[in-house]
Amino acid sequence: MEINEILNHVKSVSKKMATSTYNERKQILENIAKLLNEKRQEIIKANKIDVDNAKEMELSSAVIDRLIISDKEIDSMIKAVQEISMQKEVLGDIISGSTRPNGLKIRKVRVPLGVVGIIYESRPNVTIDSAALCIKSGNCAVLRGGKEALNSNIILSEVISEALELAGFSKECVYLIKDVNREIIKEMASAKGLIDVIIPRGGENLINFVTDNAKIPVIMHNKGVCHVYIDETADYQDALSITFNAKVQRPSACNAMETLLIHKNAVDNMLVEIANMLQEVDVDLRGCPEVLKHIDCRPAIEEDYYAEYNDLILAIKVVENIDEAINHINKYGSGHSEAIITKNYYMAEKFLNEVDAAAVYVNASTRFTDGGEFGLGAEIGISTQKLHVRGPMGAEDLTTTKYMVYGSGQLRA
Amino acid sequence: MEINEILNHVKSVSKKMATSTYNERKQILENIAKLLNEKRQEIIKANKIDVDNAKEMELSSAVIDRLIISDKEIDSMIKAVQEISMQKEVLGDIISGSTRPNGLKIRKVRVPLGVVGIIYESRPNVTIDSAALCIKSGNCAVLRGGKEALNSNIILSEVISEALELAGFSKECVYLIKDVNREIIKEMASAKGLIDVIIPRGGENLINFVTDNAKIPVIMHNKGVCHVYIDETADYQDALSITFNAKVQRPSACNAMETLLIHKNAVDNMLVEIANMLQEVDVDLRGCPEVLKHIDCRPAIEEDYYAEYNDLILAIKVVENIDEAINHINKYGSGHSEAIITKNYYMAEKFLNEVDAAAVYVNASTRFTDGGEFGLGAEIGISTQKLHVRGPMGAEDLTTTKYMVYGSGQLRA
Numbered sequence: 023m024e025i026n027e028i029l030n031h032v033k034s035v036s037k038k039m040a041t042s043t044y045n046e047r048k049q050i051l052e053n054i055a056k057l058l059n060e061k062r063q064e065i066i067k068a069n070k071i072d073v074d075n076a077k078e079m080e081l082s083s084a085v086i087d088r089l090i091i092s093d094k095e096i097d098s099m100i101k102a103v104q105e106i107s108m109q110k111e112v113l114g115d116i117i118s119g120s121t122r123p124n125g126l127k128i129r130k131v132r133v134p135l136g137v138v139g140i141i142y143e144s145r146p147n148v149t150i151d152s153a154a155l156c157i158k159s160g161n162c163a164v165l166r167g168g169k170e171a172l173n174s175n176i177i178l179s180e181v182i183s184e185a186l187e188l189a190g191f192s193k194e195c196v197y198l199i200k201d202v203n204r205e206i207i208k209e210m211a212s213a214k215g216l217i218d219v220i221i222p223r224g225g226e227n228l229i230n231f232v233t234d235n236a237k238i239p240v241i242m243h244n245k246g247v248c249h250v251y252i253d254e255t256a257d258y259q260d261a262l263s264i265t266f267n268a269k270v271q272r273p274s275a276c277n278a279m280e281t282l283l284i285h286k287n288a289v290d291n292m293l294v295e296i297a298n299m300l301q302e303v304d305v306d307l308r309g310c311p312e313v314l315k316h317i318d319c320r321p322a323i324e325e326d327y328y329a330e331y332n333d334l335i336l337a338i339k340v341v342e343n344i345d346e347a348i349n350h351i352n353k354y355g356s357g358h359s360e361a362i363i364t365k366n367y368y369m370a371e372k373f374l375n376e377v378d379a380a381a382v383y384v385n386a387s388t389r390f391t392d393g394g395e396f397g398l399g400a401e402i403g404i405s406t407q408k409l410h411v412r413g414p415m416g417a418e419d420l421t422t423t424k425y426m427v428y429g430s431g432q433l434r435a
Numbered sequence: 436m437e438i439n440e441i442l443n444h445v446k447s448v449s450k451k452m453a454t455s456t457y458n459e460r461k462q463i464l465e466n467i468a469k470l471l472n473e474k475r476q477e478i479i480k481a482n483k484i485d486v487d488n489a490k491e492m493e494l495s496s497a498v499i500d501r502l503i504i505s506d507k508e509i510d511s512m513i514k515a516v517q518e519i520s521m522q523k524e525v526l527g528d529i530i531s532g533s534t535r536p537n538g539l540k541i542r543k544v545r546v547p548l549g550v551v552g553i554i555y556e557s558r559p560n561v562t563i564d565s566a567a568l569c570i571k572s573g574n575c576a577v578l579r580g581g582k583e584a585l586n587s588n589i590i591l592s593e594v595i596s597e598a599l600e601l602a603g604f605s606k607e608c609v610y611l612i613k614d615v616n617r618e619i620i621k622e623m624a625s626a627k628g629l630i631d632v633i634i635p636r637g638g639e640n641l642i643n644f645v646t647d648n649a650k651i652p653v654i655m656h657n658k659g660v661c662h663v664y665i666d667e668t669a670d671y672q673d674a675l676s677i678t679f680n681a682k683v684q685r686p687s688a689c690n691a692m693e694t695l696l697i698h699k700n701a702v703d704n705m706l707v708e709i710a711n712m713l714q715e716v717d718v719d720l721r722g723c724p725e726v727l728k729h730i731d732c733r734p735a736i737e738e739d740y741y742a743e744y745n746d747l748i749l750a751i752k753v754v755e756n757i758d759e760a761i762n763h764i765n766k767y768g769s770g771h772s773e774a775i776i777t778k779n780y781y782m783a784e785k786f787l788n789e790v791d792a793a794a795v796y797v798n799a800s801t802r803f804t805d806g807g808e809f810g811l812g813a814e815i816g817i818s819t820q821k822l823h824v825r826g827p828m829g830a831e832d833l834t835t836t837k838y839m840v841y842g843s844g845q846l847r848a
Binding site: 122241427 | 454549788821838
């Protein structure tokens with residue numbers, strides 16, 4: 023089938039999904055969890071083809087790691103789907119409502135987006151995750167995964183199709199596109215009127231390719247260049263422990279710190295201790311000229327301040343005052359997660375108000391920016407754009423609104 | 436100045452605007468209203484250059500009409516700015532908040548988008564309107580109006596600049612781009628990190644040009660292909676009066692009806708009466724084969740069903756049942772405003788739930804889709820997309836959210 027024909031078909035089945043009940047959608051999700059459990063061997067077998075191919079093509083061990091599905095990964099997928107199935111309904115809430123002077127009753131109601139396009143890379147669990155969040159929110163989904171994971175994605179999408187049909191829905195409510203050419207991404211991203219929103223989940227290259235080619239709305243999870251700023255009044259213990267947690271606890275996460283900013287008046291008290299603590303666990307430091315006066319490390323260059331290392335590397339910069347820190351963050355940061363360590367009320371408020379990011383923290387680690395930690399349930403990513411949703415994105419963020427207007431013959435004068 | 440330099444400068448002044456108080460922003464708006472009143476003669480004089488040029492270039496009388504600023508238009512601009520200035524604050528609301536098990540206090544707070552780009556065509560009042568809504572919502576604005584209105588836009592932007600400076604803000608918080616080449620629109624629409632959202636206000640060509648070239652998020656007001664569906668149980672008087680109102684009261688509006696759908700069982704009772712009523716006020720009808728059996732008019736072709744006439748023209752189609760009506764609307768409609776006339780509860784609910792549009796009406800005219808009529812105050816347009824905002828867009832829709840997280844040393848485990 024041509025892509026346009028597919029998308030028209032998915033759109034045609036989306037009305038039933040959009041008007042389904044909570045219990046119907048719950049049934050689909052329970053079917054997925056059950057079938058994942060029943061088809062473990064088939065899934066692992068299909069996945070082995072992908073893993074073997076990847077080894078043969080000598081892909082990096084990181085890529086192969088992300089590709090592997092063992093019983094443990096299947097358990098995680100089942101758990102994720104079950105959690106999503108038990109979350110409260112995200113559709114049908116009346117967000118606002120009023121009765122106008124002429125008697126028109128206006129209700130702003132939460133409804134599904136319609137058809138969501140998701141473009142992703144090597145992790146095959148994204149197939150299950152994305153499908154589950156789309157179904158939860160009454161959306162149909164068009165999925166296009168990475169070519170390394172094609173066999174895994176096909177078997178997982180067959181599980182989803184069977185789960186849909188068992189619940190009385192068209193199996194095309196979640197449609198996996200098997201064409202692995204990049205051209206197909208362009209076509210998806212141009213499908214005005216057929217796909218309502220497109221979500222790229224992956225590295226910067228994929229995201230840029232989608233945003234550069236999109237003619238339909240995109241929700242993007244861009245990179246995380248996150249900062250911790252140690253103010254002059256920072257508590258010594260908090261400064262050390264939060265710095266350590268933000269950098270070391272999981273350096274590959276997008277909410278890990280990449281640059282530490284430190285007030286000049288805090289330098290004497292803590293810079294050397296922080297550096298020692300980090301270097302002891304092999305963090306590679308890159309310092310501004312002021313830092314180099316106290317610490318033996320590589321000098322930081324301009325590119326370091328823009329870098330998302332996702333690794334045990336940290337740039338450190340001494341700043342004159344909070345304004346320099348905020349300006350640095352607003353210039354080099356990616357609008358993801360930013361923290362200040364301070365005991366001063368006014369500095370805390372200034373930082374919260376003036377830093378332009380999805381999540382801004384006082385005296386806590388940047389590592390908390392996450393759907394689960396924020397109490398939103400499973401997330402489809404962390405939006406670093408400002409339109410529609412900002413920060414962790416859950417099922418509710420895959421919805422829009424519709425004005426339902428109840429009249430009794432009103433005419434516009 | 437190069438466009439990039441301009442946008443960097445606007446971004447740099449946007450922090451002060453974003454953190455300004457309600458009263459400060461109110462003062463700017465009051466200054467604009469006052470200066471518009473004081474500079475009437477200068478504005479009308481500058482506008483006359485544009486109008487004379489337009490006449491010399493033999494632009495259409497519709498374009499020239501939209502271009503003219505007389506005392507009446509200045510009065511309207513002043514009134515709009517005053518109304519916006521008196522609306523309640525749209526910033527700083529806590530949309531949701533929770534305290535997590537570890538003691539982190541999470542607040543989701545409404546904040547400005549940052550820098551809004553607005554690209555528009557010949558109406559110079561859009562300069563004032565857009566600037567006022569952006570200022571109200573704490574945003575800076577980069578405006579790029581049509582070349583026909585350049586002299587008018589320059590004097591109006593000078594008024595805004597003076598109003599900003601009188602209130603202690605940088606005059607570049609609202610920046611008018613005077614370059615009238617189309618290339619500049621592409622550059623604005625590609626300004627990742629400098630413009631947070633771009634809003635095209637104008638015809639379909641402009642909107643397509645912006646969405647096709649955008650690498651940053653767009654909020655678009657697309658065309659309005661709106662329907663009224665007369666169900667078999669429709670009240671006779673309501674069917675006639677709502678049809679008349681939706682088509683005739685202001686045919687140039689985007690929420691005016693373009694196609695009338697009528698249930699086959701309602702044909703005998705009302706089709707001829709409706710046709711007579713409309714033909715009497717010179718509505719040009721285009722009927723499906725079934726309609727042509729009863730009425731003397733042009734046959735409707737496929738293109739008629741996609742058309743936004745914005746004029747006294749109406750396509751009429753007889754349908755077998757409500758499903759055919761809903762499918763027709765979801766296929767040919769533009770997702771703007773749709774109405775059913777019915778006495779049947781289940782048909783009303785089915786229509787409300789299954790029609791995919793920004794506003795769906797039971798027993799009322801589609802003409803009500805409007806910020807003022809919905810009680811939202813001044814609007815910057817009517818969004819026909821599903822991301823961020825759908826339907827009439829007011830100052831609050833020019834905002835996003837930020838998570839502010841209050842900690843006491845929390846670390847991620």
